[in-house]
Amino acid sequence: MASRYDRAITVFSPDGHLFQVEYAQEAVKKGSTAVGIRGTNIVVLGVEKKSVAKLQDERTVRKICALDDHVCMAFAVFTIFIGLTADARVVINRARVQCQSHKLTVEDPVTVEYITRFIATLKQKYTQSNGRRPFGISALIVGFDDDGIPRLYQTDPSGTYHAWKANAIGRSAKTVREFLEKNYTEDAIADDNEAIKLAIRALLEVVQSGGRNIELAIIKRNQPLKMFSAKEIELQVTEIEKEKEEAEKKKSKKSA
Amino acid sequence: MALLDVCGGSRGQRPAWALSAAGSEHGSDLGHYSFSMRAPELALPRGMQPTEFFHALGGDEERNVQIEMAHGTTTLAFKFQHGVIVAVDSRASAGNYIDCQYWERLLAKECRLYYLRNGERISVSAASKLLSNMMCQYRGMGLSMGSMICGWDKKGPGLYYVDENGTRLSGNMFSTGSGNTYAYGVMDSGYRPDLTPEEAYDLGRRAIVHATHRDSYSGGVVNMYHMKEDGWVKVECTDVSDLLHQYREANQ
Numbered sequence: 034m035a036s037r038y039d040r041a042i043t044v045f046s047p048d049g050h051l052f053q054v055e056y057a058q059e060a061v062k063k064g065s066t067a068v069g070i071r072g073t074n075i076v077v078l079g080v081e082k083k084s085v086a087k088l089q090d091e092r093t094v095r096k097i098c099a100l101d102d103h104v105c106m107a108f109a110v111f112t113i114f115i116g117l118t119a120d121a122r123v124v125i126n127r128a129r130v131q132c133q134s135h136k137l138t139v140e141d142p143v144t145v146e147y148i149t150r151f152i153a154t155l156k157q158k159y160t161q162s163n164g165r166r167p168f169g170i171s172a173l174i175v176g177f178d179d180d181g182i183p184r185l186y187q188t189d190p191s192g193t194y195h196a197w198k199a200n201a202i203g204r205s206a207k208t209v210r211e212f213l214e215k216n217y218t219e220d221a222i223a224d225d226n227e228a229i230k231l232a233i234r235a236l237l238e239v240v241q242s243g244g245r246n247i248e249l250a251i252i253k254r255n256q257p258l259k260m261f262s263a264k265e266i267e268l269q270v271t272e273i274e275k276e277k278e279e280a281e282k283k284k285s286k287k288s289a
Numbered sequence: 290m291a292l293l294d295v296c297g298g299s300r301g302q303r304p305a306w307a308l309s310a311a312g313s314e315h316g317s318d319l320g321h322y323s324f325s326m327r328a329p330e331l332a333l334p335r336g337m338q339p340t341e342f343f344h345a346l347g348g349d350e351e352r353n354v355q356i357e358m359a360h361g362t363t364t365l366a367f368k369f370q371h372g373v374i375v376a377v378d379s380r381a382s383a384g385n386y387i388d389c390q391y392w393e394r395l396l397a398k399e400c401r402l403y404y405l406r407n408g409e410r411i412s413v414s415a416a417s418k419l420l421s422n423m424m425c426q427y428r429g430m431g432l433s434m435g436s437m438i439c440g441w442d443k444k445g446p447g448l449y450y451v452d453e454n455g456t457r458l459s460g461n462m463f464s465t466g467s468g469n470t471y472a473y474g475v476m477d478s479g480y481r482p483d484l485t486p487e488e489a490y491d492l493g494r495r496a497i498v499h500a501t502h503r504d505s506y507s508g509g510v511v512n513m514y515h516m517k518e519d520g521w522v523k524v525e526c527t528d529v530s531d532l533l534h535q536y537r538e539a540n541q
Contacts, residue, residue, distance in 0.1 A: 138422070139415040147407065179443075 043163060053167060054160050057190035060117060060169035066203040067096070068213070068235045069173040071185040072228035076175040079232040080248045081203070081240045097250045098125050099258055100148060100174075101132035117169040124168055128152050145176040145184040149194045157192025167191070171202040177254055198222075199231075205239040212238050225253065230276075233269050244270035363468030363500040365493060366437045367476060368448045368461045369484045373439040373516040376493035378468070378501045378529065379509035389434055396420050413440040413447030417457055425455035435465035441518050464496070468504030472496040486515065490524055498532045 037046075046052060065081040080096045131151050135143045143151075152172060160167045167190045174186045187202065188194040199217045201209035212235050222228045229251060233244075240246050247270075249261040261269075364377040399419050403411040417438040424432065432453040439448045450456070450463040462480060464472040475496040484492065490513060497511045511532065513524040 138418055139412065140418060141412060141415070144407075 043161065051160060051191070054191045057167040057169045058171075061171045061190065061202065062204060062206070064117070064170075064203040065096070066201060066205050066209060066236065066239050067173055068199070068201045068209055068232055069175055069185045069187070069197070070199045070213070070217070070222065070228050070232045070235075071175070071183050071197070072222040072225060074183070075225040075228050075251055075253050076177070076183045076185060077228050077232040078173065078175055078250045079236045081236060082246045082248045084246065096248060097258075097260070100125065100128050100176075101136075101142060120168045121170045121172075124152060124155065124170065124172070127155060142179070144178045145174060145186060146178075146196075149174045149186040149188060153188045153192045153194040155192075156188060156190060160190070160192055173200060173202060175252065177252065181254055183252075183254070201235065208239055209235050225251075230269060230273055233266070234273055237270070237273070362466045363464065363472050363497055363504060364437065364466050365464040365469070365472045365476060365496055365500075366439050366448055366462070367480060367489075367493070368439075368446045369480075369482055369489050371484075371486050371489070371515075372441060372518065373446045373448055374489045374493045374513065374524075375437070375439055375516065376497050376511055376513040378497055379512060380501070389436070392420065392423065392434065392436075395423065410442065412442040412444065413438060413449060414442075414444075414459070416440070417447075417449035417451050421451045421455050421457035424451065424453050428453075428455055437463050437465060439516050441516055446516065464500075468500035471500035471503045475499050490515070494525075494527070494532060495536070498529050498536065501529045502533055 041053070044051075065083055067078070067080045069079075070077045078097055082096075085091050128148055128151060132143050132148060135141075135147065152174070156168050159165050169190060171187065171189045174188065175184065177183050185197050185200065186194050187197055187200050189202075199213045201213065213231075216231060216234070220227070221231050229249070232249065233247060236247050237243065244266045245263065247266055249266055249269075250258055251261070252258050362378050362380050364375070366373060366375045396416065396419060400411045400416055403415070420436065420438065424434070434451075434453045436451050437448065438451060439446070441447065448460060448463065450458045450460065450465070452465075461482070462473075462476055464470075464476065476492060479492045479495070493513055494511055497513075501509070501511075509529060511525065511527050511529060513526075515522050515524050
């Protein structure tokens with residue numbers, strides 16, 4: 034039944050599905066895992082880095098992109114089929130232009146909600162046009178507004194967007210989200226370092242071979258985006274493993 | 290513009306940047322940022338008389354943005370610690386002027402849409418930018434408009450001067466119209482940023498009165514408005530000649 038209604042994006046199925054949009058969401062699920070956490074004074078973005086081929090220059094594989102001075106976006110990338118990293122590139126470019134256009138006309142930087150709404154509207158347009166397919170990307174959009182409040186939004190190929198305290202997209206997003214639901218507490222995010230650790234712990238749940246395959250970025254209020262170097266991530270991972278060991282020791286002491 | 294299309298005039302002269310305020314190559318597709326640049330809904334009427342002072346976009350209490358437009362009159366506005374004072378005379382003069390009401394209503398529509406889309410009121414600088422972009426689009430087509438946009442937004446009291454060339458200036462004090470030079474003289478003599486509201490009303494009143502006295506195209510009554518943090522109030526509507534007599538008697 035699905036095959037009769039999934040050829041064209043502009044066709045609903047009898048039970049109300051837009052199959053092309055749902056297939057696009059499947060495409061997103063094949064991409065790397067990304068996690069976003071909104072702390073009290075910090076927003077953290079982490080992405081699983083796929084291992085890079087020997088001859089490939091690692092620096093050209095960047096998933097966390099700046100939209101404007103203070104808005105930052107991470108997307109889940111479909112790496113098997115060509116075209117979806119490209120989708121992300123197109124959307125990011127449009128969003129960047131829109132950020133500047135807004136600055137020019139309104140003389141104020143965009144709010145995170147505004148640029149999310151722009152991106153979501155753009156994606157929705159492509160679910161309702163003839164001859165075009167939806168963008169096969171989901172995005173996590175983070176930043177601080179003028180009022181100093183941190184924000185995290187998520188968009189998906191259908192063009193909907195929501196605000197989140199913490200979210201994950203891509204492969205194993207469900208596992209990571211469940212982890213976050215268990216471990217995201219007001220205490221966990223009150224301290225900046227704790228928020229960073231939470232993001233790394235969430236990714237470590239699903240990423241193979243630990244810290245080497247994690248890319249991390251943070252924004253603190255009134256400060257520019259900071260990309261963590263491999264060393265810094267290693268430091269955090271070591272700390273996390275220490276804490277785990279200590280927690281397990283305590284447990285075994287108690288049970289003994 | 291309908292007339293221009295019918296007469297087959299080319300729009301080539303307009304600089305590209307004036308049209309690309311929407312930003313992306315798809316222009317107003319997303320309904321986000323068109324600000325009515327490309328598709329004005331009405332043809333411009335010509336030969337109508339300039340209308341009196343206009344006010345109250347959006348119609349709610351807080352933080353309005355006001356515009357006033359005039360030619361053969363005197364209008365003034367100045368910022369001070371308690372907000373913005375706007376004062377105008379009421380004399381209309383005949384002539385070949387574009388009806389400013391069209392622009393005021395177009396801008397009001399855009400400001401209202403901004404509020405509905407973004408959940409917060411438009412800032413004074415953004416509203417004045419919209420108007421100035423509209424003027425840029427019609428540059429060289431014989432529009433004649435000088436306006437002051439005042440309001441109170443997140444950044445405090447705001448005052449901008451916008452004219453038909455697309456000039457947009459922020460400042461503490463502006464006056465437009467044929468009597469503006471006289472008004473500037475009086476305002477400059479008495480202006481301080483820390484005026485009390487009463488002193489500010491008196492300053493605005495005097496400036497209009499003296500300007501209308503000396504300028505043959507101005508006269509009538511002084512309409513004064515005060516833009517406060519929580520909205521605007523109409524201060525008064527006093528006859529110019531009465532005030533002039535008062536001032537004369539006070540001096541003797």
